[in-house]
Amino acid sequence: MPSQHQKSPQESEYVKVPNIAGLYRHSASGRYYGCKKVDGRRKERSLGTTDRKIAERRLKEWIANLGKVDTEVEKMTLKQLHQRFIAISQGKSDSTLCIVKGITREFEKWWPYGPNPEVRNIRPSHLEDHAVQGGGAFDAYAHRYAEGDAGLQKRIVGTIARLC
Numbered sequence: 001m002p003s004q005h006q007k008s009p010q011e012s013e014y015v016k017v018p019n020i021a022g023l024y025r026h027s028a029s030g031r032y033y034g035c036k037k038v039d040g041r042r043k044e045r046s047l048g049t050t051d052r053k054i055a056e057r058r059l060k061e062w063i064a065n066l067g068k069v070d071t072e073v074e075k076m077t078l079k080q081l082h083q084r085f086i087a088i089s090q091g092k093s094d095s096t097l098c099i100v101k102g103i104t105r106e107f108e109k110w111w112p113y114g115p116n117p118e119v120r121n122i123r124p125s126h127l128e129d130h131a132v133q134g135g136g137a138f139d140a141y142a143h144r145y146a147e148g149d150a151g152l153q154k155r156i157v158g159t160i161a162r163l164c
Helices: 052-066 071-075 078-091 094-110 124-133 138-145 148-163
Strands: 014-016 023-026 032-038 041-046
Touching (some): 032 052
Antiparallel strands (some): 014 023, 032 041
């Protein structure tokens, strides 16, 4: 997708649609794509059509839904979130599954803020505390993700919330 940085050859295949914020068309396939920045992160999505009017409607719906919180995930407990993360990871390689299980197990052993909080009550500061105190098993995997303990756990929570 187009960005403010220097475009790669692949990115240059996307053409901005005039007068429609966030709407792009792939020059080779003719498919439309939406692009929107949310909470400082860029979100992109295929709108699954080559028809401009349909693409405009889908873009509008997609952008409207970006800000909505899934209340089911919000009410989920930390333990349920970790179980879902493990379930989602079942198709991965054995080594990845081992890492996922190890991270969730170590995190649950460390978690000092009550036995099983709802996800909506977990704050970034809770996760940063874990990094400051030394993340146990997380330290073994931090080099792989180059984000450190808090960044890795935030990514896990964010990824699971999006997939659920």
